[in-house]
Each structure stands twice: as C-alpha cells, then as structure tokens.
Amino acid sequence: MVENTGISDIVKDENLVYQKTKVLTDKVMHYCPGCGHGTAHRLIAEVIEEMDIQAGTIGVTPVGCAVLMYNYLDIDMQEAAHGRAPAVATAIKRLMPDKYVFTYQGDGDLAAIGTAETIHACNRGENIAVFFINNGIYGMTGGQMAPTTLSGMKSSTSPYGRDVQMMGNPLKMTELVAQLPGTWYVTRQAVHTPASVRKAKKAIRQAFENQKLKKGLSLVEIVSNCNSGWKMSPVEANKWMVENMFPFYPPGDIKLEGKMVGKE
Amino acid sequence: MVENTGISDIVKDENLVYQKTKVLTDKVMHYCPGCGHGTAHRLIAEVIEEMDIQAGTIGVTPVGCAVLMYNYLDIDMQEAAHGRAPAVATAIKRLMPDKYVFTYQGDGDLAAIGTAETIHACNRGENIAVFFINNGIYGMTGGQMAPTTLSGMKSSTSPYGRDVQMMGNPLKMTELVAQLPGTWYVTRQAVHTPASVRKAKKAIRQAFENQKLKKGLSLVEIVSNCNSGWKMSPVEANKWMVENMFPFYPPGDIKLEGKMVGKE
Amino acid sequence: MAKSKGSIIVDKERCKGCEICVLACPTGVISLAREVNSKGYHFAYMENPEACTGCTNCAVVCPDGVITVYRKKVNA
Amino acid sequence: MAKSKGSIIVDKERCKGCEICVLACPTGVISLAREVNSKGYHFAYMENPEACTGCTNCAVVCPDGVITVYRKKVNA
Amino acid sequence: MKELKLMKGNEAIAEAAIRAGADAYFGYPITPQSEILEYLMAEKPHERTGMVVLQAESEIAAINMVYGGAACGRKVITSSSSPGISLKQEGLSYIAGSELPCVVVNVVRGGPGLGTIQPAQSDYFQAVKGGGHGDYRLIVLAPQSVQEMADFVDLGFELAFKYRNPLMILTDGALGQMMEKVWLQEQKPRMKTFPEWATTGKTPDRERNIITSLDLDSAEQEKFNMKIQEKYRKMEAEEVRFETTDTEDAEYLLVAYGTSARICQKSVRLARDKGIKAGLLRPVTLFPFPKKILSELAGKVRGILTVEMSTGQMVEDVRLAVEGKVQVEHYGRMGGIIPSPEDIVDALGKNFLK
Amino acid sequence: MKELKLMKGNEAIAEAAIRAGADAYFGYPITPQSEILEYLMAEKPHERTGMVVLQAESEIAAINMVYGGAACGRKVITSSSSPGISLKQEGLSYIAGSELPCVVVNVVRGGPGLGTIQPAQSDYFQAVKGGGHGDYRLIVLAPQSVQEMADFVDLGFELAFKYRNPLMILTDGALGQMMEKVWLQEQKPRMKTFPEWATTGKTPDRERNIITSLDLDSAEQEKFNMKIQEKYRKMEAEEVRFETTDTEDAEYLLVAYGTSARICQKSVRLARDKGIKAGLLRPVTLFPFPKKILSELAGKVRGILTVEMSTGQMVEDVRLAVEGKVQVEHYGRMGGIIPSPEDIVDALGKNFLK
C-alpha cells in the first residue's frame, strides 16, 4: 500500500499525525468521487473517537445517498424510513437518555417528506443532534429537485431550471427551525476546504457535547456538493457551491445557546 | 319566531340591518354553545356573499370539529383527510386557478399531522387562503393536547398541565410560516367581541381578495375558544382566552404584502 | 338630533344560550330566558327592548348567527 | 528555526481521484496519476514529495479518508 | 395478586401496557381509542414504572418512534384507529422488514375514508394480508372482551419478542369504549437486559448492531424473504389460537372473531333453542389463522356462516381453509352497526335452511 | 395517427398520460419510477396540453392532491413505488370512500421495508384486497409490456370515471425501466365539461356539491357500504379482463400476471417442447379477478401453478376461484429476482410430474 514513501524516515509510527479513525470501518464508501457525504461521515466518526463514546452513541441513517452509512461507522445504527429519522431518534433518546443520539439526513429527507418530523422534534427540544447534508438535490434517486434546490437550478425534475412560480421557493429549513424554542444550537457549515472541514468538525463536536446539557436539539447543516446530480466534476461542483449555494445558504452560526445570532 | 318585537314598527323589512347571510344554510350547526367555529364560518360566508363569489369558491374542510362545515356553507366543498387540506387545496387551485380556494383548519390539523403540507403549501406560495382556527386543543376528539396548547395548560392528554420538558413547546405556526417567502399575508385575529369580529372579517376578505394578485398564500389565524375542551362556560372561556392565549398568540398582522410587520 | 332605535329577533329554537351576545350588547338589552328551548338551552331575549340601538353587535358575535337586527332613525 | 517535513500515504486502491486533495494542498504536493486503479480512478500521489509539510490539509478534506499523514520536525 | 376493576377496553389496554412492563407508548389521538393515551397520561407511568409516554405529531411519527424504540430492544406499543392505521402501513412494513417486535392496537371504526367512528371489523384484510408493501405478516390477535384487551397486551409482547415480529391487536370501537370487569395482572418489572440484536451502544465485546430493512442485493433480499417466511410457517405451526363453542355435534358452524364472536355465542344458544344444531369457531389469532380445525370441522358440518362487521373479508380465509368441502356464506353489517344475535340466526336460516 | 417509439415503461406511462388528456400529475420521486415525473417535467405538458405537473413534498401530499383534483372532476394520475404506495393508503381509502376516479401507478420493488429497488410483485394483496382501512376495492390493471403501460393509462381513466373509483396500474421495476417499442395513441383533448358531482363552483342552477367520505350515521354509512359493494359486483360482472395461451388442450395451467405472465409465455412453449401440455391464464384485471374462467379451467386441468415474484399472494385468489377442484401450487422468486422460463418449467415438473 505504501506508494509514496517520500522520505522514508518520515513515515514512521512516531511521526503519524493523521490517519483514518478506527470508528470508520474499512469498507469503501459507495459515494461518488468528491462527494461531501464521505467527509461528513468521517468527521462524525472522528468526534465519536475523540469523545470516546463509541459505546455511547446510536446513529440514525436516512433514506438518501447516506442510507448505507451504517456500513461505514462502527457504531450501533438504525436505518429510518424516508424523512422519519427525527421521530426514530426521539424514541431512542427518550428510552436511553444517556446515549448520544444523532440523525444524519439529506435535504429531501429532512426538508420535504420529513418536514413534520423535523419541525416537531425541534419544537419538542429533543436532546439529539441532527446532521443535515444539504446538497440542493435528491442525490440517491438520480438528481431530482429538492426543497432546497436553488431558484433557476437544473435537476432531473426541473430540467429547465427551478421555476419558483411553478415549483415553489427554495426552503431554508435551518433558519426556520432556529425560530423554534426547542433548538439550542443551529449552525450551517461546509466541508469543501481544510478550514471549513475543521470548523464543521467543531460544530459536530458541539452538537454531541450539547446533549449533556439537555437544553434542546442541535442541528448542523452541512452544505455539500452532489457532483453527480449537478453533473459537474467534484472540483467544479465545490466551486459552483461556493458561488451559488453559499449566497443563499451562507455558512455560519445561526443560533447559539438557544439565542439567535445577531439578527439582521 | 318573532318573540321580542319590542317596538313593532321597527321590525320591518326596510329597517333590516343584519341578518344571516344566504351563503349559510339553514342547518343548525353542531358546535357547542359559544364556540368560535360558528362565528368564523359565518364571516367566511358573509365575505363570499359580499364578494358575490358563491359560484367561484371551493372550500376545503379539515378533520376536526369543523369537519361538517360543508353542511353549513352553501358552496362546493371537499372534506380533506386530517392535516392534508393544503395539499387538497393546492390541486384545486392549480386546476382551477380562477376559483377562490380556501382551507379551514384546526390547530391539530394544521400544526400537528399537517405540518408538512402547511409548510410546503406556504413555501410554494399557493394562491389560496388558509383559515386557521387555533383553540389550543383537539376539540373534536375530546380535548387532547394540541401543538398550540399553552405551557401548563390542561387537556385530556396533559391532565396535569402541559409539561414543556416532556411534551414539547407550544408551536407558533403562524409566525413560522410568515418567515416563508411564499406567504403574502399572515395575520392573527379573534372573534370574541364585536370589534374583533369586524376586524377578523376584514382579514378574511383580504385573504380572498389577495387571490386575485397571485402573489402567494394568505393565512388568517383565528384564536378561538374551545369551551368544551377547556371545561369552561363560553363566557369564561373567552375571558380565559384573552388572559392566557393572547399573551402568547397576540392578535395582529404579522405579514402584509409579503413583508414582515415591524420586526421586534 | 336623530337617534337610532333598534330591535332584534332571536331565533329562539336555534339559540344555544351561550351568553356571548349578552356580554356584547353595549346597552344591556339581552338576557337569557329562564325557560329552555326544546334543546334544553336558556335562549337569549330582549330584556330591555327600549335600550336597543340596533348596533348589531350582538348579531355579529353570535356564533350561531341566530340574531336578526332592525334599526330605525327616530327623532330624539 | 524548526521546520516541519511531511509525507503522505494515499491508499491508492481506495482513492477515487476526486482531486479535492490536490486543490487543498498549500504546497502543491499532490497530483493525480496517469494510471488508474482497479476501479478505473486516476489516484492521487505525491508528485512533489519534498514540498510536503505534513499540514494534514489533504487528509482532512479527503472524502474517502484515504490519506495518512506523517510529520517530523527538522532543522531548517 | 390480581386486581378487579371496571374499565373501558381502551383503559384496560393502557393499564395492561404499564403492568406488562412496557417501556414506551407513542400515539396520536383518534376516536374511538383516544382513552388509551389519555389514561396513560393520567396515570403518570413515568413515575409508576419509568415508562415513556409521548403524544406524537402524527400516526406516522408514532409508528416510526415505535421503530426507534423497538430497535433498542424495548417493549413499545402504539395504538390508533382505522385511518391512522392506514398511515402506519409504511412504518409497519419497515418494522416487519427489520424484524422488530412491537404491539400495535387497531380499534377499528367504520370505513372507508373518514367513515364513521362506530365499531367495525373492516380492516381484517389490512391486518392479516399486509396493508403495507412487500411480503410480510403481522401476528394478529382478536380480543372479544375487556379482559382479553388487557391480557393480549402481555401475550402480544411475548409473541412479538419470541418471533421478532410486529403484532397487532385487532379490536373495535365497541370493545374499546365499553366497560366490563377485568382482572388485572400484577406489575411486571421492566426489562433490564435487552436482546443481543438491539442497538444499545456498540461495546468492545461485540460487533455493531444495525437495524435495517434494506438489502440492495436481490439474492440477499430473497434470502431474507425466505427467512421471514420460515418464521411465518413456524407461527402457523405453533401459535394458532382459537375457541370452539358447541362444535362437537354442530351441523352448522358460525365463524366469527372479536365482538362478532361474542354475539355469535348467543346466536348459538338461540339457534339451539330453535332446534338448529349450531356451533361456533372463534379464531383468536387471525394470523396465524386456524386453518386446520376449520378444515376438520368443514368435513363434519352442513354449512358455514362467517359473521363479520364488514362486507366479508375473513370469509376468504375460511374458504381457503375449507377448500370447497362445504358451502361457506357470509353475513355482515357495516358502517358501525353491530349485528344482533337474532339477525345472525335469521341469516343462518336464510342461507342454509330454506 | 399512432406514433412508434422506443421507450421505457415509465416514460410510456408519462407520455400516455399527456396523450390521454390527463389534467394533472402529482408525485414524489422514488426508484424505480422517477422517470415518470422526470419525463413529464421535460415534456412541459403545461405547454403541450395545459396539464398540471407538480412534484409534491411527499407521497402523502401527492395522493391528497390527487383527491383534490379528482374531486374537481379532473383526470388526475399519480405514481410511486412500494414504500410510497404504503404511505398513500389512507388517501386511497378516502378516494374510494368519496367515490373519486383517479389512476395510481405502483411500480413495485422488493419489500418489505426499504427492501431492494429491483422488480417484484409483492404488493398484490395491498392492491387487490385493500391496503387501506375499510371495505373498498381498487380496480387493478396489470400490464405486461411497455405497450400496455401506455395503453392502460387511457383505459384506466375510462374505467375510473365509469365507476367513480380509484384504479391502480400494478406494474414493476422491470416494466418501468425497460425499453420496448410502443405505439402511442393520438393526443386526446382535455375534458371541457365535468361530471355533475364535481366541485366546480356552486352555480345557482344546482345544489352544492360535497365530496366527503364521512357519515356519522351508521345506518347511512352502511347504505354507502352496500352501494359501493354493488359497484364492485358490477365490475366483477362486466370488467373482467384476461388472456389465455394454449389453454384449449392444457393439462397444466400456469397463472401469472404482468412480468411473470410474459415469462410464462415462454415457459409454456418450453414445456410443450418437452411434451408437457401447459397453458397460461394471464389475469389482466387483478380486481375484478377472472374467477369464472379459472373455475372453468380448473375443471379441465390436472394442476395449476401460479407464478409470482412474491412468496405467494395471487395464489389465494386462484384457490378461491378453484374451490378445491384441482391442486393449486405456487412458484415465486423474491427480492428483485425474476424467474427464468426454465425455472418455471422445472417448478411445474416438481409440483405435478414427480
């Protein structure tokens, strides 16, 4: 496996500064090259390792590209019906309040079919973490329009671009749930650059740590590319994301410790 | 029928200043004495009469105490499944864009089971009117807790008062949908006094008029008593409503012509 | 000065005796009857008919829409 | 002044050639290979190994977590 | 020590759930079963046993909460009535497909659609053939008294866990709303250890547990389908429950479950008073269905009449069991109307004695 | 003039809907049927015919949009695949209970639960017995080719409107995904007048129209139940559709629908090549089910084998029709696996010729 030893005396156990966490299994992820799902999975796994809560964590996977997340994280997981992960996680947390419980959901899952479950878990203030991967599209089923698809953006069910008049507005679910008293921490992140990855990881960690406080739900949105759905190369897709998604879905904290961050 | 003629020369056709609109049928409404549903129905009927749009209006009734509204309004109506009235109305309006289409929904219907349909019809900006009767309880099924039940408020499923920690927060659905770009007019009204009734009627009229603009959805919340569910006399119930519901659900306009009213 | 005098008609069989109109009347015209109608409700009636100005307040708040209002200008 | 020298190991069979790491490396260490792995992907490799500082940027952005990073302090 | 109470069927289910050591109830109000949630809320089971009771935002949320709780190896129960049960069909299919145990109560009302809120038995097909997608079965228990409403909760959990399968208590508005006396069992402690497949947190001593119904590989999915079919065959071999009344010498057999069965008991007596040798077979498990006894009885009687508060659903299972050996007819009432014992005797007469 | 195309079954349904003059499609993506919505969106039917096409927020929203549109007397269609169809069960029961016409397409995949995305026929019970609550029936058409995928849309609307009843096209992932040649009918104009029961706005010349499935009065609800049962009996009398292959002299009868029926056609030939006199009955309408012909054929053959991509569902209807006259066995594959013609001949042999 060692292909590029470079300077062979650097590659030594004592010099190791980064390697795949043990909380990720060895299974090759089925995601398209450059898809943000992989990075998001890894960050969650790293946080679980760092907090040493592998035995203390139950994850809930969505229906979406991340449906098979349970193949990659070495923790107990449940696969929820499309959109219902927050309801599933509610039950887990209520029955095992000392566990760390998270859902991992796409934008179709969380903001279309699962709208009611999302809003109500947030509103009840369930002490769980919700990781919300917003790639503006239904990745798994072949790139259909999602609630978060931008105005004018093409998808397989908006082949001429999203016509807001006909198809409705893109939905900022994250801003919406931040309005609810049951959410404690709401933030929007990305994973396309080293800096953004490091910030996103902090946010994920925060969402786990918050569960100890029992003050409500933490939601971390991760704006991500679906290069397949967008029909671009991964690198192009990340660029497009920065130029088009970020203006509408700006990364940054929205609600901290139960309070909205600097209202506009 | 004429019981209290008072001064018999007053009671003459030419002196008639108020009588039940023809758009209401003669059927006695099944509501409990003093229930706001009756008043709300009447106002809608009066607006339809005044706008002369009996043939131009299709209404959608909910599952809730108002399920039988179709017995009282002399217009074409559809009875939707619990919570799905906004989806039903979406189809009607899209197929008959020149008709006036409204839904009439309780708080359980609109803000619990129907959350997704409510949010998405609002977000798509369907050109319909939604009349939302918020009585803080599930009236029809016998007074269970609704999403809008106040903190500490008793109901048959919160017999010791709503415990927010356990049962979640009361949900301000109206404020929430006002955040969505698809809503054009969002207001909260009541029908417990002559003045409030007159204002509520104006709001209802506005919601109908707005449909001509094709600028989005109008939602009129009417805070109302469910004296049966609250286990009070109608008069007590209205008093309790003013003292307890209004502080949390303050009457007033929330969004006018697509813009939030005076942000706090 | 022209004043208004009014009168209301309550459809007593349809009245549910909720008392909302009683509260709404600015001039204290309405009370609930001692008797009940066939549904068992103490129905509303004009206890002080002379006081009625025909302002329609009672009718607009009546949940069951059972009040009809008449008004006439009279010279005071 | 103490400087860092680094080296990365790419698990070439698991690399999907997405090029994200290439963009993320501040010192231009990484390129995609001309050859493909058994999955048909042009995998990443250290084209300029001397330039690697072991900053881990490449590894933290790699969606497939296939990069291992080593770093050693060296005297400049 | 058992305790004697006068209770509604709905209340009996709720109290029985607490006493069975249930870990959680998730539900949404709907007539005629809202008393289950109401009773639980009034009883503060979080204080009595630590049981979690939560009013969900919808039936769909409730059934998916059941999924989440059951996947933790917990005893979880939900209840609803016909329209609400329809909404749970996707969730039920997921629960069956993930092999999770749970108890689901359907207090049936008249349908289709919003229908009436009066008692009916028109959700038999949905319960027994699988209202959700894919090949799966629920174990279905049909109580006929408030006592059984209580008893079947504990039995339900036992069977559900034994087979890792969702179980339905199929009852109706009459049994839910009526009060009868009921002997309640003693409080069982809640479970302290959980099945080894449950998602309770991956400890170093075991592989991680995954609860899913997905298998993208058709061959694997087929294997799974065959595995659960095995389970259903085992239920058919071992779990069939039924009751017979006066079948030894019966010339005409009534077949009925739940409320209808109860009424038929009286019909049997009325018929015998008139000299008609009637008997009754009451399936207690609707799946697995008592095929064998039916097939046996079919060889002995001159006619079979099924009595259902529906247009005729169980009658198909009776016909399938009887395989043409004897004429099978159906008598039903709909829309919330409960047949009287006399009506049933008349129907017997009209079908077989004219 | 008809037009020849090479199309996926899903695309054929979409194009056929436009050409049938459908007024609206409401749906939510799910494999293996997302091409229906995608094709429609690409075709801009709002420009071609004025047809409304809307991607709903969920299957539940979609079926309730269908309700709203159908109640306006419009031709409305929706489609989904197994889990999504489960979510539509409440809505379907409402549509049936309100006597509304519409077409619902189920492109079945392997279940239960999330299952596989490969073709299956395991939603037969759900489609035919009523997956929703209450006594109601869907008319169910089972196409076996891309041509029929197209043809049955128009036929579906015709029958749905004739009976004021929801109709399901029960197909599978294989037929949805495969391309074949298809002759498309000419564009039909959209309706200009609407049924008199529709909510099109109460004009002074008529009473108001109310679309509801509620009747709080049990006696009235029972009358309604009897009325729709009448309708179902009429369908059974008049709308049964089936096809036979080589049944005249058949000693062994295969019974299969849809994809399985198509494969069985080859099996019949293979069997005859081996000297086994096989024939095929293919039900085209699954409800109403071709009972009569089956009962007739049952008297003539030595054995019946049903072939389904399921663990055996239609086999029950076959047994009910046959009433024990002849042995009925089932051969099935599951989880997305399609049986081969040879497998079926083997199964015939194993069951009847050993």
Added chain:
Amino acid sequence: MTEEIIIAGFGGQGVLSMGKILAYSGIMQDQEVSWMPSYGPEMRGGTANVTVILSDEPISSPIINRFDTAIILNQQSMDKFEGSVKAGGLLLYDGNGITRHPERKDIRVYRVDAAEEAAKMESARIFNMIVLGGFLKVKPLVKIENVRKGIAESLPERHHGLIPLNEKAVLRGMEIVKQVFEPETK
C-alpha cells in the same frame, strides 16, 4: 337474570356516571356487567346515552337495540328510545323539560322528578343519583349496600366525602318515584 338498560339524556346530566355506578354495584354482587356509551365528537349540550347490562351469565352483545328498561332524561331521548323498550318493560323518566309524555300502552311507566328534587336539595350534581334511586325502587336489581360500594369505587378518592350525600339522593329517589302507567295484564 339479565337486565338490559338504556340511560339517555343531555350531556352533563351524569348519565354516564350513573351507568357506571350501576355497573359497579353489579360487580360488587358478582354479576357480569357491561357499560357501553354512545360516543362521538364530544359536543357540549349534545345527547349522551349509555347501555348498561347486568347479568348472571357472560354478556354477549354490549350493544343492543331493545331494552328491559329505558331511563329517559330529556325530550330528544324520549323521542328516540320510547319505542325501543321491550313489551312489558319499564320506562322511567324525569318530567322536567318533557313536552310529550310517554304514550306506549304495553310498558310500565314511572316518573321521578329528580331535577326538581335536586334543586330542592341544592345540589345539581346528585340529580343522577336521585334517578338511580327511583329506578332501584322499581327494580331492586342491586342491593343498597352494593350501590354504596359502587359509588365509592366509581368516585375518585378525593370525592369520597360526597358518598353520604349521594346515598341520601338514592334514598330520596326511592321515595319520590311514582308510577304513571301500568299496562293491562292479559
């Protein structure tokens, strides 16, 4: 012995709890009992009724259309249930608000003016116990000590102070009930 009873009136008259006490009293003397309310959208002022069956043997159908006894507390219930009393059966009613008195000639008719009496006793809440007393006078199905136990069982603990008042009401009902019609015995 099986006695099938319908109790019908307005919601709020204590119809359901009267039935419940009757049922509990039956249990206290080891009978089989069933109590089946009409149910529906709870709407104040609507009608309420309950079918109570007391029997020495298991009860088959809890919902029946013909009754041994009808206890009728308003006009609507009179209109609805007068006809469903079995020939030879009993109809007991409170005359308050009754505009059309019972007309059947094949049943025994009794009247107990419980509303009036309750007003005199200054407690509207014991109205239903007065009616119950009237009924038990005519048909002494359950022993008075069992009624006492029934009241105790069916009242929440915190209302046990009211037991004596309730008992008094039952006894009062027994005093004031009066027969208004007796069919000719053929």
Added chain:
Amino acid sequence: MTEEIIIAGFGGQGVLSMGKILAYSGIMQDQEVSWMPSYGPEMRGGTANVTVILSDEPISSPIINRFDTAIILNQQSMDKFEGSVKAGGLLLYDGNGITRHPERKDIRVYRVDAAEEAAKMESARIFNMIVLGGFLKVKPLVKIENVRKGIAESLPERHHGLIPLNEKAVLRGMEIVKQVFEPETK
C-alpha cells in the same frame, strides 16, 4: 432469431446509449426489442450494464442471466459476466484497463481496443460506437443503414450534426475488431 446481449462497463462509457442505438436499429428493421438497464442509486463511477434483446418474435423475459453475447468494457464487468455467456457464445471486450483477460474455452472471444482508438480519433464520446461497430462486424444482426437510423432516432435533434462522426466510429470499430480465441468445434 433471438439475440440476447449484455453490455457492461463503467458509468459514463456510453453503455446505455449503445444499447439504445442497437435496440432502435432493431426496431428499424421491424424486430421486437427490449432494453433493460441495471438500475439503482445513480453513483458516478459505478458500474453500468444493459441487457438488449433483439428478436423476430415477442420477447418474454427482459431480464436474463445467460447471454448470447457479452460486451465487456472493464475488469469488474469481466469478472461478473464472463461466466454468463452461453457455451458457443461471444465475448467482446476492450482491453483497456483489463488485468485479467477472458479465460473461457467454450466461447468465441473478440477484442476491440475502442478506448485507444477513440483517443486517436480525438473524441471520447464515440468510444461506444467503435465498440458497437466491432460487435456488428462479428455479428451483423442489424443492417448498417438501420444503425444509421437508430443513431438518428436516439440522438436528440440538436446533436444530429454528430451522426456522421458516429457512423464513422462504427465503421472504424468494424475494422479494428480482432478475434483472440475460437473454441474447438466438437
């Protein structure tokens, strides 16, 4: 005549559209055709395959496990489908990226180095047409004029300018295809 073909490779190699053109060509000469893709979560870089059947009679099963011809365009597909060619059948493959060459001794094996050729022709998009040409050389199932029609029908109008290039690629494939194994005829 019935020919059952599997075409398998990476997503993006034009596997599906090659199958579609083949199917359309069949239609153009009045054959029955079916085209059945493997489908699933669309994931870039995953494998893609399609079963195409051309026949003079109605096609029963569109999904089959054994094929007259396998056209194989990467190693994974080689591993998966080499075994499913019927004895005496045909396996055609592109050698690019193939690490384990076909080993069956009971089938005819042909090779068409289309990737290399497409690179030479400076158009990666016609890769699949070169393969098609190779196949049609070995099995001339459809006439070349029908292939032309098939290309025209299956390409969107706006790409019709590319028809000549596609045709050229088909012809080129016919030239460069070469047999690498012929089983002994018994």
